[in-house]
């Protein structure tokens with residue numbers, strides 16, 4: 442009997458849908474707030490993993506950019522976080538969760554050019570206020586939830602069969 | 607235009623082992639802002655874009671690695687720290703240093719047909 446998450450699956454279609462949403466590969470990466478020395482390494486690892494899996498290079502580029510921007514935001518604005526890569530047969534999901542200051546106004550944070558980066562971060566080349574817009578541009582679906590004083594969660598979804606733009 | 611030709615035009619020194627002097631360069635970005643570099647990332651992963659910048663820390667190399675930028679030119683004679691060079695060796699991204707100012711370097715490349723990547727997109 443086919444039974445997934447308590448649902449009985451009657452048709453072949455439903456079964457196919459479940460199979461398609463099965464996780465083929467997953468890995469979790471730790472990100473340390475304030476660690477500018479190793480910042481970006483998780484995103485490089487993710488890119489290399491996807492290369493090995495044989496994902497389309499244009500899609501890898503989009504995922505790598507989104508991962509890198511998300512990773513840098515954890516380094517810059519949180520104490521610590523995790524980046525969870527989930528590979529499905531039809532999509533890639535990146536879940537980035539951090540414990541940190543949180544975002545007070547997500548709509549404002551999403552605006553190109555908005556940044557609360559410090560002078561020090563700007564001297565390193567960060568703080569253009571383009572990170573979240575870049576993630577949005579490269580993702581098929583982006584979900585952000587945040588609690589001030591607690592932390593922030595990003596869910597970045599990139600389809601494997603459709604091209605964005 | 608080959609990387610070698612760009613090196614010649616900018617009177618630049620190659621400071622890494624990797625040369626890729628036969629890369630066919632069509633585009634250049636000029637920025638000191640990492641997210642800007644990523645914002646103009648090419649949709650197609652061809653090694654045809656270089657970055658001109660005044661920033662020399664290793665995040666520049668990492669950003670170019672992510673963005674698919676295939677070579678970096680540091681302007682105003684700024685020599686990057688060794689950690690930047692080490693990372694560039696690992697990523698096989700050639701680094702150049704030119705005494706020219708950013709504006710001058712861009713002007714020369716533009717005059718020789720190099721264009722910003724956005725001009726050719728979409």
Ligand SMILES: Nc1ncnc2c1ncn2[C@@H]1O[C@H](COP(=O)(O)OP(=O)(O)OP(=O)(O)O)[C@@H](O)[C@H]1O
Nearest residue numbers: 514518543550556557567568569570571572573641
């Ligand atoms: N994980 C996070 N936790 C807390 N605040 C965040 C987080 N991510 C983003 N923000 C807030 O949203 C603002 C905009 O983020 P965004 O990534 O677009 O730009 P930036 O990081 O400031 O600059 P850039 O990404 O261009 O280097 C940040 O300046 C910061 O105030």
Ligand SMILES: [Mg+2]
Nearest residue numbers: 510514572573
């Ligand atoms: Mg950012």
